[in-house]
Amino acid sequence: MNWTWFHKWGSPKWFYEMSGRWLPWLSVAAVLLMAVGLAWGLAFAPPDYQQGNSFRIIYIHVPAAFLAQSVYVMLAIAGLVGLVWKMKLADVALQQAAPIGAWMTVIALLTGAIWGKPTWGTYWVWDARLTSMLILLFLYFGVIALGQAITNRDSAAKACAVLALVGVVNIPIIKYSVDWWNTLHQPATFSVVAKPAMPFEMWMPLLLMVLGFYCFFGAVLLLRMRLEVLKREARASWVKAEVRMQVEKGL
Amino acid sequence: MSNVFSLLLARETRLLFRRPAELANPLVFFAIVIALFPLAVGPQTQLLQSLSPGLVWVAALLAVLLSLDGLFRSDFEDGSLEQWVLSPHPLPLLVLAKVLAHWLFSGLALVLLAPLLALMLGLPGRCLPVLLFSLLLGTPVLSLLGAVGAALTVGLKRGGLLLALLILPLYIPVLILGSGALQASLQGLPTLGHLLWLASLTALAVTLTPFAIAAGLKISVGE
Amino acid sequence: MLFERLDLRLEAGQMLQVSGPNGSGKTSLLRLLAGLMQPTAGEIRWQGRTLSEQRAEVSRNLLWLGHAAGIKGLLTAEENLAWLCALHQPAERAAIWQALEAVGLRGFEDVPCHTLSAGQQRRVGLARLYLPAPPLWILDEPFTALDKAAVAQLEAHLAEHCRQGGLVVLTTHHSLALKPDGYRELDLGQRSL
Numbered sequence: 119m120n121w122t123w124f125h126k127w128g129s130p131k132w133f134y135e136m137s138g139r140w141l142p143w144l145s146v147a148a149v150l151l152m153a154v155g156l157a158w159g160l161a162f163a164p165p166d167y168q169q170g171n172s173f174r175i176i177y178i179h180v181p182a183a184f185l186a187q188s189v190y191v192m193l194a195i196a197g198l199v200g201l202v203w204k205m206k207l208a209d210v211a212l213q214q215a216a217p218i219g220a221w222m223t224v225i226a227l228l229t230g231a232i233w234g235k236p237t238w239g240t241y242w243v244w245d246a247r248l249t250s251m252l253i254l255l256f257l258y259f260g261v262i263a264l265g266q267a268i269t270n271r272d273s274a275a276k277a278c279a280v281l282a283l284v285g286v287v288n289i290p291i292i293k294y295s296v297d298w299w300n301t302l303h304q305p306a307t308f309s310v311v312a313k314p315a316m317p318f319e320m321w322m323p324l325l326l327m328v329l330g331f332y333c334f335f336g337a338v339l340l341l342r343m344r345l346e347v348l349k350r351e352a353r354a355s356w357v358k359a360e361v362r363m364q365v366e367k368g369l
Numbered sequence: 370m371s372n373v374f375s376l377l378l379a380r381e382t383r384l385l386f387r388r389p390a391e392l393a394n395p396l397v398f399f400a401i402v403i404a405l406f407p408l409a410v411g412p413q414t415q416l417l418q419s420l421s422p423g424l425v426w427v428a429a430l431l432a433v434l435l436s437l438d439g440l441f442r443s444d445f446e447d448g449s450l451e452q453w454v455l456s457p458h459p460l461p462l463l464v465l466a467k468v469l470a471h472w473l474f475s476g477l478a479l480v481l482l483a484p485l486l487a488l489m490l491g492l493p494g495r496c497l498p499v500l501l502f503s504l505l506l507g508t509p510v511l512s513l514l515g516a517v518g519a520a521l522t523v524g525l526k527r528g529g530l531l532l533a534l535l536i537l538p539l540y541i542p543v544l545i546l547g548s549g550a551l552q553a554s555l556q557g558l559p560t561l562g563h564l565l566w567l568a569s570l571t572a573l574a575v576t577l578t579p580f581a582i583a584a585g586l587k588i589s590v591g592e
Numbered sequence: 593m594l595f596e597r598l599d600l601r602l603e604a605g606q607m608l609q610v611s612g613p614n615g616s617g618k619t620s621l622l623r624l625l626a627g628l629m630q631p632t633a634g635e636i637r638w639q640g641r642t643l644s645e646q647r648a649e650v651s652r653n654l655l656w657l658g659h660a661a662g663i664k665g666l667l668t669a670e671e672n673l674a675w676l677c678a679l680h681q682p683a684e685r686a687a688i689w690q691a692l693e694a695v696g697l698r699g700f701e702d703v704p705c706h707t708l709s710a711g712q713q714r715r716v717g718l719a720r721l722y723l724p725a726p727p728l729w730i731l732d733e734p735f736t737a738l739d740k741a742a743v744a745q746l747e748a749h750l751a752e753h754c755r756q757g758g759l760v761v762l763t764t765h766h767s768l769a770l771k772p773d774g775y776r777e778l779d780l781g782q783r784s785l
Binding site: 376377383387446449451452454 | 627629648656658660663666671676
Binding site: 201253256257259260263264267268270273276277280281283284285287288291292294295296298299 | 514517521522524525528531534535537538539541542545546549570577578581584585588589591592
C-alpha cells in the first residue's frame with residue numbers, strides 16, 4: 119500500500135510521531151489553563167455589579183463561542199489547503215474538526231440559554247448572537263451531513279471543503295444581516311457583552327479559559343486525527359507495529 | 370465562447386419547455402404554501418398583512434429550493450456533465466448559463482406570481498414594486514447558492530433533504546434583506562438601502578458561485 | 593487502490609483495448625486517462641506534460657464517450673448532436689445529417705431520443721465519431737447494444753481513424769475482429785490488484 123498522501127508535508131507516519139510528541143504538552147497546557155482559569159473565575163473573580171454571580175457562566179460561554187467560530191474558519195482553511203495542494207492530512211483535519219466545532223457551538227448555545235434565564239427572564243430570545251450561533255450550528259450540521267452522505271472518501275473531503283469555503287464567505291454576511299435584523303426588531307434588549315471594560319480580575323481568568331479551550335481543541339483534534347490516520351493506514355506495516363505495541367502495553 | 374453560452378441557454382430552454390409540468394410545479398408549491406398560512410394562523414386580515422412580507426419570502430425561498438433539487442440530476446445521469454467537464458469551455462461559464470436558464474423560467478415566474486399571492490394575503494398595492502424588485506434581486510442569489518448545493522449533492526441518491534440542510538442557512542441574508550425591504554415598505558419606511566444590499570449580494574453571487582458550482586460538479590463527476 | 597505499476601505509452605495511430613473482468617477497473621482507468629478522476633498517485637501525461645497543467649489543451653484534443661453518452665431523451669438526435677459538437681467545434685446541419693445516416697439513423701433525425709431503442713440511442717452518441725472530431729478518442733464500451741453489422745462497421749471506422757493518425761482507447765468485452773496495425777491490449781484481469 120503506497121500512500122502519496124502528502125506532497126509537501128511529510129508522511130502519515132511522520133504526522134503520527136510528531137503529534138504523539140505534541141499531544142502530552144497540549145493536554146497538560148489545556149488542563150492547567152482551564153483549572154486555573156475556572157478556579158479563578160468561579161471562586162475569586164469579583165461578582166458583576168449588575169448580574170451578580172450569574173455572569174460567571176461567561177468563563178464557559180465565551181471560550182466555547184470563540185472556538186465555535188474559529189473552528190469553522192479553520193475548516194475553510196483546511197479545505198483550501200486540501201483542494202489546492204491536495205494534502206490529505208488537511209482533509210482529515212477538516213472532517214475531524216467539524217464535530218468538535220459543532221459541539222462547541224452547542225455548548226455556547228446551551229450556556230447562552232442558561233445565562234438568558236436570569237438575564238432576560240427566559241431561556242431563549244432571538245438575540246443576534248444566539249441566532250448567529252444557531253445558524254452556525256446549522257452550517258456545521260451541513261458539513262458533517264455532507265461528509266457522511268458521500269461514500270467516496272476523497273470526494274467527501276473535497277465536497278466538504280467547497281461547502282466550508284462557501285460557508286466561510288457567507289458567515290460575515292450572515293452575521294451582519296442578523297445583527298441588522300436584530301437592531302431593527304429588538305432595539306431595546308439588554309446588551310450583555312458591550313459593557314465598560316472589565317476589571318483585570320475578571321478578564322484574566324477569561325483569557326486563561328480561552329487559551330485553555332484552544333489547547334483542549336488542539337489536543338482533541340490531534341487525538342481524532344491520529345485515530346483516523348491509523349484507520350486509513352490500517353494496512354501499512356508501521357500501523358500494524360504501532361497497534362501491536364499498544365495492545366501489548368494494554369495487556 | 371459566448372456562442373456556447375447562448376447555445377446552452379437555447380438548449381436548456383428547449384428542454385424546460387418539453388416538460389412544462391416541471392416548470393409549473395414550483396409555482397403551484399409556492400401558491401399552496403402561501404395558502405397554508407391563513408389556514409394555520411387564522412384569516413384575520415390585520416395579522417396576515419403584518420405577516421405577509423415574511424410569508425411570501427419564506428414560501429418563495431422554499432419553492433426555489435425545491436425546484437433546484439433536480440437541476441443537475443438528469444445531466445448527471447445521462448452523462449451530459451461528463452461532456453461539460455471535458456469540454457474546452459470554462460465550466461463556470463456553462464453552469465452560469467444553466468442556472469440562468471433555470472432562473473429565467475422558474476425564478477422569474479415565481480417573481481411574477483408573487484404579487485398576486487401577496488395581494489391575497491392583504492399586502493397593500495403600494496408595496497408591490499418593492500416586492501417585485503426585492504424578489505427580482507433576491508431569487509438569482511437563491512438559485513445560484515442552491516446550485517452550489519445541487520452540484521455537491523447531485524451524485525447522491527437522496528440528495529433533496531440534504532440539499533435543504535446545506536443551503537437554507539446560506540439563504541438567511543437574502544431572507545432578512547428581502548423580507549426586511551417589504552416590511553419597511555409596509556411601514557412606509559425607505560427601502561432603497563435594503564434593495565441596494567440585495568443588489569450587491571446578487572453581484573457577489575453571480576461573480577463567485579459559478580466557480581463553486583463548477584468545483585462541486587467536478588467533484589461529483591469525478592467520484 | 594486500483595492499479596499498481598501500470599506504465600504505458602501510446603503513440604498516434606495506435607489503438608488500446610483495455611480488457612478484464614467486471615470490477616477490474618477498466619472504466620476507472622479510462623476516466624483517469626480522460627481526466628475525469630484524479631490519480632491518488634502517479635501521473636498521466638499528454639504530449640509530455642501532465643493533464644492538470646493543460647486541461648484546456650487536452651479537452652480540445654479529446655472525445656470522451658462514457659457509459660452514458662450525454663444524450664437527452666427529450667431532444668431529437670439532431671439537437672443532441674448539434675450541442676455535443678458545439679462543445680468542441682460546431683457542426684453544420686448537413687454534416688450532422690450525414691453522420692446520422694452513416695450510423696443508420698436516416699429518418700430518425702428529428703425524433704425525440706427517448707422514443708429510440710437502446711441500440712439506436714447508442715448510435716446517436718457514436719455519430720459524433722463521424723463528424724469532425726478531435727484526434728484522441730476514449731470510448732467506454734462503445735459496442736454495447738449494437739447489432740452485428742453495426743459492430744463491424746464501428747470496428748472498421750475505428751481502424752480507419754487510427755490509420756489516419758488518430759488514437760483510440762476503448763474497453764470492450766468482445767475481441768475485435770478487425771485490428772489496426774497499432775493495436776495493443778491491456779488485460780487488467782491478469783494483473784494482481
